[in-house]
Amino acid sequence: MTKEYKLKDVQSIDLRNGDKRECELEGLEGGKVLLVRHADKTHAMSSNCTHYGAPLKLGVVTGDGRLTCAWHGACFNIATGDVEDSPALDPLAKFEIVERDGAFYVKGDEETIKASRGSVDHKCSPAGGEKVVVVGGGSGTVGLTEGLRGGGFKGDITVISREPYPPIDRTKLSKALIPDAAKVAWRTSEYYEEAGISMVTDSVSSINFASKKVSTDSGKTYPYTKLVLAPGGTPNMLPLPGFQDLGNVFLLRTVPDVEAILAAVGNAKGKKVVVVGSSFIGMEVANCLASQKEQNVTIVGMESAPLERVMGAEVGNIFRKNLEKNGVQFHMGASVEKATPSTFDSSKVGGVYLKDGTTLEADLVVVGIGVKPATQFLHSSKEVELMKDGSLETDESFAVKGLKDVYAIGDIATYPYHGPTGNGTLTRIEHWNVAQNAGRSVAKTISHPGSKPKSFIPTFWSAQGGQLRYCGNTPNGWDDLILKGEPENGKFTAYYTKGDTVAAVASMMMDPVMVKSAELMRRGKMPSKSDIQNGVNVLDIGIPAEVKI
Numbered sequence: 001m002t003k004e005y006k007l008k009d010v011q012s013i014d015l016r017n018g019d020k021r022e023c024e025l026e027g028l029e030g031g032k033v034l035l036v037r038h039a040d041k042t043h044a045m046s047s048n049c050t051h052y053g054a055p056l057k058l059g060v061v062t063g064d065g066r067l068t069c070a071w072h073g074a075c076f077n078i079a080t081g082d083v084e085d086s087p088a089l090d091p092l093a094k095f096e097i098v099e100r101d102g103a104f105y106v107k108g109d110e111e112t113i114k115a116s117r118g119s120v121d122h123k124c125s126p127a128g129g130e131k132v133v134v135v136g137g138g139s140g141t142v143g144l145t146e147g148l149r150g151g152g153f154k155g156d157i158t159v160i161s162r163e164p165y166p167p168i169d170r171t172k173l174s175k176a177l178i179p180d181a182a183k184v185a186w187r188t189s190e191y192y193e194e195a196g197i198s199m200v201t202d203s204v205s206s207i208n209f210a211s212k213k214v215s216t217d218s219g220k221t222y223p224y225t226k227l228v229l230a231p232g233g234t235p236n237m238l239p240l241p242g243f244q245d246l247g248n249v250f251l252l253r254t255v256p257d258v259e260a261i262l263a264a265v266g267n268a269k270g271k272k273v274v275v276v277g278s279s280f281i282g283m284e285v286a287n288c289l290a291s292q293k294e295q296n297v298t299i300v301g302m303e304s305a306p307l308e309r310v311m312g313a314e315v316g317n318i319f320r321k322n323l324e325k326n327g328v329q330f331h332m333g334a335s336v337e338k339a340t341p342s343t344f345d346s347s348k349v350g351g352v353y354l355k356d357g358t359t360l361e362a363d364l365v366v367v368g369i370g371v372k373p374a375t376q377f378l379h380s381s382k383e384v385e386l387m388k389d390g391s392l393e394t395d396e397s398f399a400v401k402g403l404k405d406v407y408a409i410g411d412i413a414t415y416p417y418h419g420p421t422g423n424g425t426l427t428r429i430e431h432w433n434v435a436q437n438a439g440r441s442v443a444k445t446i447s448h449p450g451s452k453p454k455s456f457i458p459t460f461w462s463a464q465g466g467q468l469r470y471c472g473n474t475p476n477g478w479d480d481l482i483l484k485g486e487p488e489n490g491k492f493t494a495y496y497t498k499g500d501t502v503a504a505v506a507s508m509m510m511d512p513v514m515v516k517s518a519e520l521m522r523r524g525k526m527p528s529k530s531d532i533q534n535g536v537n538v539l540d541i542g543i544p545a546e547v548k549i
Contacts, residue, residue: 001109001110002107002108002109003107003108003109003110004098004105004106005026005028005031005105005106005108005113006026006027006103006104006105007023007024007025007026007033007103007104007105008023008024008025008026009024010023010103010104011102011103013035013097013104015035015036015042016037017037017038017039017040018037018038018061018063019036019037019061020034020036020056020057020067021034021035021057022035022047022055022056022057023035025106025113028114030114031110031113031114032047032116033045033046033047033095033106033113034046034047034057035097036061036067036078038061038065038078038079039065042097043078043079044094044095044096044097044106045067045076045078045081045092045093045095046081046092046093046116046117046118047116048116048117049069049072049074050074050083050088050090050091050092050116051069051071051074051087051089052072053116054069054070054072056069058070059512060512060519061078061543062519062543062545063542063543063544063546064545064547065077065078065079065545066078066084066085066519067092068085068512068518068519069088069515070511070512070514071461071469071511072433072461072469073086073087073433073459073471073514073515073518074086074087074088076088076091076092080094081118082150083146083150085437085440085456086143086433086436086437086439086440087139087432087433087436089120089146089186089187090117090118090119090120091117091118091119091120092116092118093108093112093113093115093116093118095107095108095113120146122146122149122150122191122194122195123195124149124194124195124196125196126154126155126156126157126196127154128154128155129155129225130153130154130155130156130226131155131156131158131222131223131224131225131226132148132153132155132157132158132225132226132227132228132446133158133214133223133224133226133227133228134157134159134160134230135160135204135227135228135229135230136159136160136161136229136230136231136232136374136410137159137160137161137162137163137166137167137199138161138170138230138231138232138410138435139167139170139410139432139433139436139439140228140232140409140435140438140439141159141161141167141228141230141439142167142186142187142436142439143409143435143436143437143438143439143440144228144409144439144440144442145157145159145192145195145197145439145443146439146440146443147439147440147441147442147444147447148446149195150443151444151447151448152447153443153446153447155225156196156198157195157196157197157198158198158200158224159192159197159198159199159200160200160202160203160204160222161199161200161201161202162201162203163201163254163255164201165181165182165185165255166181166186166187166188166189166191166192167185167186167187168181168184168185168186168255169184169185169186170184170253170432171461172184173252173255173257173258174280174281174284174285174288174368175284175288175462175463176288176292177258177262177285177288177289177292178258179255179258179259180255181255184255200216200220202216202217202218202220203216203217203377204216204217204231204377205217205377206380207227207377207378209381209383209384209404209406210383211223212224212227212405224405225405226405226406226407227407228406228407228408228409228439229375229400229406229408229409229412230408230409230410230412230435230439231373231374231377231410231411231412232253232371232374232410232411232412232435233253233371233372233373233374233410233412233430234253234371234372234374235251235252235253235367235368235371236367236369236370236371236372237367238276238367238369240336240337240338240339241337242339242340242341242349243338243339243365246339246341246347246348247345247347247348247349248264248348248349248362248363248365249339249349249364249365249367250264250364250365250366250367251366251367251368252281252285252366252368253371261285261364261366264363264364265289265293265295265364269293269294269295270294270295270296271295271296271363271364272295272298272360272361272362272363272364273286273296273297273298273362273364273365273366274297274298274300274362274364274365274366275289275297275298275299275300275366275367276300276336276352276365276366276367276368276369277299277300277301277367277368277369277370278299278300278301278302278305278306278307278330278332279307279310279368279369279370280307280368280462281368282299282301282366282368282369283307283319283323283368283464284462284463284464285366286299286323286328286366287322287323287326287328287463287464287465288463289366290323290326290327290328291326291327291465297328297329298328298329298330298331298360299323299329299331300331300334300336300352300354300360301330301331301332301334302333302334302335303316303332303333304332304333305320305332306319306320306323306330306332307319307464311494311506312481312494312496314481314483315481315483315487315492315494315506318487318490318508319465319468321465321490322464322465322466323464323465326465331354331358331360334354334355334356334358335354335356336352336353336354336355337353337355338352338353339351339352339353339362339365340352340353342363349362349363349364349365350362352365370430371430372389372390373389373390373392373411373412373428374411374412375390375391375392375412383402383403384400384402384403385402387414389428391411391412391413391414391428392408392413392414393415394407394408394413394414394415395415395416396415396418396453397441397442397453398415398438398441398442398453399445407442407445409435409438409439409442410434410438410439411430411435412428413428413438414427414428415427415428415438417429417473418549419457419458419472419473419503419521420472420502420503420504420521421474421475421476421498421499422473422475422476425475425476426475427475429458429473431458431459432460433458433459433460434456434458434459434460437456438454440454441454441456455522455547455549456522457471457472457518457519457521457522457549458471458472458473459471459514459515464508465490466490466508466509467508467509468506468507469506469508469511469513469514469515470504470505470506470507471504471505471514471515471517471518472496472502472504472505472517472518472521473503473504474496474498474504476503477498478496478497478498478503478504479498479499480497480498480529481494481495481496482495482497482529482532482533484532490508490509491508491509491510492506492507492508492509492510493505493506493507493510494506495529495532497529497532499529500528500529500530501529502517502521502526502532505517505518505538512539513538513539516538516539516541516543517538519543520541520543521549522547522548522549523543523544523546523547523548523549524548525543525544526538527541
């Protein structure tokens with residue numbers, strides 16, 4: 001039931017454009033709203049991000065009426081509360097403000113205010129001749145289906161995925177090793193049924209692009225008017241002795257992978273775990289197993305520091321220090337030679353041998369050395385020209401080069417990047433949020449033909465013994481790193497530059513520097529390297545309305 005709730009300790013609302021204020025509500029324990037001033041109007045809305053619940057009072061307001069969450073870059077329209085950028089799915093709730101007798105009130109119902117989110121109505125009985133078939137059930141598919149139904153698309157939508165559960169928040173698998181698909185699902189099975197989205201558990205065997213039909217391993221055929229390829233990536237296994245035939249050697253991509261890892265760990269503490277690979281997945285799994293599961297974890301990496309290729313050795317060693325505090329040990333600059341069987345059970349792994357002669361005892365091994373585009377089903381197709389890495393080249397709308405009515409998003413898409421220093425360089429980005437925003441972009445193209453591609457700056461986040469935020473991309477490399485803050489305490493902002501241009505920004509414990517930088521990059525207003533060196537603070541710069549990428 002809608003009621004009026006008084007804003008606690010608010011005698012006046014004196015906000016300037018761009019200002020925010022979080023307010024408690026009298027008579028509603030735990031009830032809060034956020035006031036935001038934009039275009040000379042004050043708006044009242046949910047106080048927390050609908051993604052992971054971050055307080056939006058820490059967010060960033062832009063000149064064109066966007067409110068961006070400080071944690072992971074979810075973006076909302078201030079006027080409507082609607083989602084503009086991933087990873088949030090649900091909108092913010094909006095509330096009417098009432099002034100009476102020198103006090104201020106908002107109109108709303110208790111449940112909506114406390115939930116701090118609006119609701120979506122994607123119920124649909126498909127009609128018409130449009131048939132969208134989606135290959136894959138990951139992040140890109142989530143963005144696509146949400147964007148299609150949210151954008152008013154009434155045609156058929158069929159999602160074909162090898163995973164027997166609705167799309168999940170895959171980021172939680174490596175960060176928290178959650179073995180229950182229901183706990184990491186974005187939406188319930190009932191949601192997809194009500195939205196008129198057919199979820200098919202199957203594998204695609206081939207595609208006839210001429211007749212516009214998708215065939216699966218089960219022998220079924222699905223016709224399409226628009227095809228979206230979003231199969232994700234396939235984890236790489238080490239092609240070395242022992243790794244492919246011994247038990248308790250794991251990859252991590254799906255919920256069953258998590259279940260298998262946790263089964264091998266069991267309830268005992270102090271098991272010897274070797275993680276091969278010092279990039280994002282390997283580091284996150286190691287951190288979780290050491291800090292949450294209390295196992296003895298060793299990371300083996302070929303670089304001199306974790307994540308050195310992407311983040312640089314100086315920043316990579318900050319992450320190493322963080323994980324070492326949680327008990328993780330490192331063998332960096334190391335190469336693996338083989339995995340050997342256990343003396344107690346020859347069917348399972350017992351050790352990992354390094355080329356320098358070091359032997360690491362192992363009760364289990366997790367291999368995290370990257371993924372390759374999951375495009376095996378396209379290898380025999382004469383109409384498709386795969387790039388050297390197995391990906392598909394697309395344009396800015398993610399339309400596949402040389403194919404009609406076919407789009408590629410996520411890990412398999414190589415697209416022209418127009419962020420700072422990009423200059424249209426063909427780039428493939430394996431980040432969760434990039435896939436989801438690409439899905440929303442394709443949904444807009446399908447629902448509203450002729451519309452411009454979605455403009456977004458890539459962002460990602462990672463648990464590296466602290467919460468890492470990152471925006472931008474460096475497809476043409478970077479030649480300098482400016483490190484600000486207290487890196488010795490794991491609190492920093494890192495500016496990756498090429499020439500005098502800031503191409504990417506990483507931060508820990510410096511919110512909302514990352515999302516502010518992403519919004520400035522999107523508008524061509526990011527300070528230069530020289531500006532940063534001379535003490536310019538991105539948080540002091542206003543964000544204009546005009547978008548330039």
